Amino acid sequence: MPxxxxxxxRWSMLGLVALGGAIGTAVRALLAEAFPAHDGISWTILAINVVGAFCLGLLLEALAHRGPDVGRRRTFRLVVGTGVLGGFTTYSTLADDTAQLLDAGHWTAGGGYALLTVVLGLLAVGAGVLLAGAVRPKRAVRPKRAVRSKGGAQ
Structure with missing residues (x-):
C-alpha cells in the first residue's frame, strides 16, 4: 500500500520480533545451561548455531517459494526468522567463547572452534535451502490445449 x-x-512488528527473540533466547539459555561447555568449548552453542543456520535457510527458501514477502509470510518471517532464530543463535557467545580460548593460550582450539562453527553454519544454511527447494510446493500444471489444424484433422 502506498x-x-x-x-x-511498526510497533506491532517490533513487538512480534521481540517476542520471538525472547522465546529463541530462552530456549538457547536453557540448552546451554543443561549442556555446559566442556574444556572451554561449548559444543551446545556450536550445535545451536548450526541448527539455527539450517532452520533459517529452510525457512527463508520455503517462504520465497510461496510468494512475495508480504502479509502473513512477512509476519511469519519476522517472528520466526528474525525473532526466534535470531534469539536462538548467537554470534556473541561464539565470539566470547573463542576469545576466552585464545586468551587462555588455546589457539588451536579457539581457531578451530570458530572456523568449525562458521563452516558448519554455511553448510547447514545451504542444506536448508536445498531441502526447501526440493520440497517446495508444485505449481498446478495446466493441460495443453488441443491445436486444431486447418484441415479439421487432429
Whole structure:
C-alpha cells in the first residue's frame, strides 16, 4: 500500500520480533545451561548455531517459494526468522567463547572452534535451502490445449 510504514517502523512488528527473540533466547539459555561447555568449548552453542543456520535457510527458501514477502509470510518471517532464530543463535557467545580460548593460550582450539562453527553454519544454511527447494510446493500444471489444424484433422 502506498504510504504504509515499513515493517521495521511498526510497533506491532517490533513487538512480534521481540517476542520471538525472547522465546529463541530462552530456549538457547536453557540448552546451554543443561549442556555446559566442556574444556572451554561449548559444543551446545556450536550445535545451536548450526541448527539455527539450517532452520533459517529452510525457512527463508520455503517462504520465497510461496510468494512475495508480504502479509502473513512477512509476519511469519519476522517472528520466526528474525525473532526466534535470531534469539536462538548467537554470534556473541561464539565470539566470547573463542576469545576466552585464545586468551587462555588455546589457539588451536579457539581457531578451530570458530572456523568449525562458521563452516558448519554455511553448510547447514545451504542444506536448508536445498531441502526447501526440493520440497517446495508444485505449481498446478495446466493441460495443453488441443491445436486444431486447418484441415479439421487432429
Amino acid at each position: 504510504g504504509e510504514r515499513p515493517p521495521h517502523l
